[in-house]
Amino acid sequence: MNLIEAVLWDMDGVLIDSEHLVQQAFTEVMLATDYMDDPAQKYLETVGFNRASTVNWYLPYVGSREIAEELYSKVHDTYIELSKTQLKLKAGVVEALKTVQYMGIPQMVVTSTRTEVALLKLARFNILSYFEDVLGGDQVSKGKPHPEPYITGANRLKVPTKNALVIEDSENGVKSGVAAGCMVLHMPDLINTKLEWNNVIYGALDSLESFPEWLSSKQFGMWV
CATH class of the missing domain: 1.10.150 (DNA polymerase; domain 1)
Structure with missing residues (x-):
């Protein structure tokens, strides 16, 4: 684990x-x-x-x-x-971010959106302060599904990729996180969780509203 x-x-x-x-x-x-x-x-x-x-x-x-x-x-x-x-936040976002913060786990955004635009979006919904950093798609030479975005994100937070939990909705994002060697949690949006991902991702949740309980069940950061 x-x-x-x-x-x-x-x-x-x-x-x-x-x-x-x-x-x-x-x-x-x-x-x-x-x-x-x-x-x-x-x-x-x-x-x-x-x-x-x-x-x-x-x-x-x-x-x-x-x-x-x-x-x-x-x-x-x-x-x-x-x-x-x-435009609006997804359900359960604020409580999910608060849970990660309460547990003392650093968090950041790794997005394909340009950094300047991402910062504006996060600030618009008053959630920018939860993140240690924001990595936009303009900051990498190869975007998702290449592993570079998540390798870069883990490096910025100074953690091994195997100890980084990636939360993604897209197939390209899932592939990026898996290829980087991260633990990947899929949150379906436009794309449903695929059966072939079962052996490579750590799980899937229908909504972030379930995330605080899910994360807590991992014994404050330990996979069980």
């Missing part, structure tokens, strides 16, 4: 209920083009990507980086408008 020495939180889809808004924005923009069928389903492939990875993902569909960058910007702008009135 491994001692939990740090908690590394994904942000969008775990702490902040934003992924469905991005999916809505993506779908609206794509439906105005003829680049792909069923854009709402296609969007799921990109959950957890940073900007560079998302732009690269567009390329086989659109054929040029200029168009890919333009579409990324349109989706982003559409999302920003939606988020002005519809």
Whole structure:
């Protein structure tokens, strides 16, 4: 069993209920083009990507980086408008963060969102102070599903990756955490927990509302 020495939180889809808004924005923009069928389903492939990875993902569909960058910007702008009135925290976030803090475990955010934007989002909901650091997608050379984000996060908190608990909603994020050698807890949002993950993740919870009890059951940081 491994001692939990740090908690590394994904942000969008775990702490902040934003992924469905991005999916809505993506779908609206794509439906105005003829680049792909069923854009709402296609969007799921990109959950957890940073900007560079998302732009690269567009390329086989659109054929040029200029168009890919333009579409990324349109989706982003559409999302920003939606988020002005519809963005909210996921259920149970504050109590989950308080529980980790009470247990004396350092925590930080490891997100694919640009750092500047992530800081604004976290401050908007008054939860920024819970975190020792925020690692954005612009601070790594390779984004999720590559392990670099979570290896970097664990290094910043000066803990071995095997002692870092990663909390993720996306398949790309789960792959990143597992590849980094972290303990991964899946919190389904747009993507359900997959059966093939059973042997590589430490568990899954339907809501952060269950997280305080779940974490406490690990004997204040010990896996049992």
